[in-house]
Amino acid sequence: MKKLMFAAPLALFASVAIASDLEARVEEMMLSSFKANGIASLDRQKRDEIQKACSSPTQPDAETMKRLEAVEMQTIQWPANGDYWQGGSWEEGQRIALSGRGLTWTDNADTVNGGGCYNCHGLDPANESAGTIGPALHGYAKVRGTSEEIVKYTWGKLWNAKAYNACSDMPRNGFGGILSEEQIRHVMAYLFDPASPVNK
Amino acid sequence: MRKKLLATVVGTAAVLAASSMTSAQELNFDEYRQMLRDGNPAELFEMEGEELWVTARGPKNATLEQCDLGLGPGVVEGAAAQMPRYFADTDKVQDLESRLMTCMETLQGIDSKEIIDGRFRQGERGKVAAIVAYVTGQSHGHKINVDLSDPKVKDMYDLGEKAFFYRTGAMDFSCASCHSQDGLRIRATGLPNITTPEGAAEGWGSWPAYRVSNSQFWTMQHRLWDCFRQQRTAEPIFGSDVTIALSVYMAGKGNGGEAVWPGVKR
Numbered sequence: 001m002k003k004l005m006f007a008a009p010l011a012l013f014a015s016v017a018i019a020s021d022l023e024a025r026v027e028e029m030m031l032s033s034f035k036a037n038g039i040a041s042l043d044r045q046k047r048d049e050i051q052k053a054c055s056s057p058t059q060p061d062a063e064t065m066k067r068l069e070a071v072e073m074q075t076i077q078w079p080a081n082g083d084y085w086q087g088g089s090w091e092e093g094q095r096i097a098l099s100g101r102g103l104t105w106t107d108n109a110d111t112v113n114g115g116g117c118y119n120c121h122g123l124d125p126a127n128e129s130a131g132t133i134g135p136a137l138h139g140y141a142k143v144r145g146t147s148e149e150i151v152k153y154t155w156g157k158l159w160n161a162k163a164y165n166a167c168s169d170m171p172r173n174g175f176g177g178i179l180s181e182e183q184i185r186h187v188m189a190y191l192f193d194p195a196s197p198v199n200k
Numbered sequence: 201m202r203k204k205l206l207a208t209v210v211g212t213a214a215v216l217a218a219s220s221m222t223s224a225q226e227l228n229f230d231e232y233r234q235m236l237r238d239g240n241p242a243e244l245f246e247m248e249g250e251e252l253w254v255t256a257r258g259p260k261n262a263t264l265e266q267c268d269l270g271l272g273p274g275v276v277e278g279a280a281a282q283m284p285r286y287f288a289d290t291d292k293v294q295d296l297e298s299r300l301m302t303c304m305e306t307l308q309g310i311d312s313k314e315i316i317d318g319r320f321r322q323g324e325r326g327k328v329a330a331i332v333a334y335v336t337g338q339s340h341g342h343k344i345n346v347d348l349s350d351p352k353v354k355d356m357y358d359l360g361e362k363a364f365f366y367r368t369g370a371m372d373f374s375c376a377s378c379h380s381q382d383g384l385r386i387r388a389t390g391l392p393n394i395t396t397p398e399g400a401a402e403g404w405g406s407w408p409a410y411r412v413s414n415s416q417f418w419t420m421q422h423r424l425w426d427c428f429r430q431q432r433t434a435e436p437i438f439g440s441d442v443t444i445a446l447s448v449y450m451a452g453k454g455n456g457g458e459a460v461w462p463g464v465k466r
Contacts, residue, residue: 026362033440040434044369051367055374057395103370103432119386129388133378162372171371178370 040105054167065166072163075175076156084151085188093190094197096183097123103178113178115158115187120170123190124197133169140191142199154191158184242333242410242462245417249334252327258308267303269296269335280335281342281459284448286352293356295447296335297421298439300328316438320422325438332408332419336461344405344459346451353448360449363442364394369432375446378427379403389466394450401457404450409463417462420447 031045050068053060060068081087099114101107117123122136130136144150157164159174173179179187190196253264253276269279270287284295290302304310310324318325348354367374378386379394393399408419418426424443428436436442 022358022362026359026366029359029441029445030363030366030368033442034434034436037435040432042434044432044434047366047368051372054372055362055365055367057365057376057380104429105435106429131386132384133381133386169373169377171373176370176372 037105039103039107039109050162050166059167068166069163072160072166072172072175073156075172076159076163077174077181078152078155079181079185083185084155085185085192088182088185088187088189088193090186090189090193090196090198092183092186093188094124096179096187097190113183115173115179115183116171117187125200126197137191138198140198141194141196146192151188151192155184155188158187240410240462240464241415242337242408242417242464245330245333245410246337246462247334249330249332249337252331253334258304258310260307260309262307262309264300264303264307264331266307267300269299276335276338278339278342280461281339282345282347284353284356284444284451285347286350293352293444293448295420295439295444296332297328297419298444300331300335301439304328312439318438320418320425321416329408329417329419329422333417333462336408336459339459340461342459344401344451344454344457346448346455348452348455353452356445356448357452359441360445360447360452363445364449369434371432373431375427375431378430394453397453397455397457400450401454404447404454405457405459405461406463406465408461409465411465413466 031042034042034045036042047055050072053064053068059065096115097117099112100116100119102111102113118127118129119131120133122130122132122138123140125138140154153164157170158179160172161168161170162172162175171178174181174184190198193199253267256263266273268274268287268289269276270282270285271279280296283299284293286293287299287302292298294302301312301315304315304324305312314323315325315328320326321329346353348357364375364379367377375394378384378391379399382393382396382399384391384393392402394403404420407423408417409423410417421438421443424446425436425438
């Protein structure tokens with residue numbers, strides 16, 4: 001009995017030690033198994049806090065998620081001129097939504113990045129070859145309206161999706177330098193302009 | 201005979217490549233797959249690989265007929281279905297491609313560095329792909345059977361599982377971002393859920409494959425390389441630990457599923 005009580009904490013300690021050893025070996029492997037190629041440098045193999053926290057099949061507890069989201073929320077840059085979408089062009093936004101280009105080792109620093117939105121979302125109901133990793137956004141403004149609240153939320157979501165859902169599968173477009181502020185405004189127009197095919 | 205097959209196969213591929221598929225057709229790719237079933241262009245690579253296996257080559261002017269893929273020197277049938285596996289002579293868990301590098305180096309004197317630093321579909325790395333077509337073809341219809349009771353294999357499986365969920369790079373993706381839910385698509389392309397035995401067997405058991413969209417034959421090393429490219433990581437090194445670990449994870453998870461090698465893909 002006494003022996004058992006002694007053994008249990010030891011076993012627990014051992015399994016924790018093995019788990020952190022595995023973690024360290026994976027980090028090492030994710031560096032040593034790669035080489036830099038053009039714009040795809042080895043920095044990409046190092047995770048920031050949110051990537052680390054979301055690297056397992058189960059997401060962190062609610063409190064941690066909230067804390068991580070608050071940090072990401074601080075990174076959002078709201079439009080300097082207060083213009084969320086009116087000055088954008090839905091036609092431009094459509095091109096950005098359709099393009100999945102950019103940031104691979106076969107791209108270069110001059111490549112104009114796309115948002116790759118269609119990889120994951122249905123947007124224009126007429127486009128049948130949209131992905132389904134994210135929710136369908138057909139009729140976005142028609143369904144949700146154009147209140148300040150929804151417009152602001154959408155800008156924030158596009159700038160840094162992790163501010164609203166720490167372990168979202170959606171990239172952090174603004175924060176990560178994937179899309180510029182101007183490009184985000186165009187995509188916003190694609191979602192909100194009544195003339196956009198998304199809202200037809 | 202060979203010439204005739206070549207003609208039909210090239211003909212089919214050209215027709216498919218030339219007809220620009222509409223999105224609706226893309227969604228119905230199963231029909232194309234059915235059409236190709238009788239003449240998978242990968243057969244050309246199988247034939248080339250079989251010839252390479254028995255041809256004396258390299259500085260040592262030797263064939264690969266004494267290559268041990270885990271079932272004894274020269275045994276090819278069923279060998280790929282049990283890979284990756286642990287090899288005592290190299291003290292490493294190896295997938296088919298890294299094992300072939302070992303055989304080419306020790307038996308034929310072909311420097312592995314040439315393959316590791318090479319490019320897909322070219323030079324010696326291209327020859328490895330043809331041999332992969334031949335060897336995996338000899339496991340067609342076999343059940344995937346990776347030995348997870350071997351502690352060294354299990355260790356790689358654990359590393360592979362971690363790597364699968366490892367979020368990194370410019371878009372915060374891990375393999376799981378695209379391959380951990382049932383029935384999802386990127387654009388019109390279906391994505392298997394590799395975290396389930398069925399999805400893992402579907403993914404692992406259908407590569408290497410002939411890709412109709414670009415008329416190219418791709419091995420699993422090539423497949424993983426392109427997924428990492430889409431993941432926006434740095435470039436994985438050919439045959440590196442991460443590629444082996446992920447292969448063990450997928451093959452081990454898919455154990456018991458059927459290998460339909462070589463496959464044919466959109």
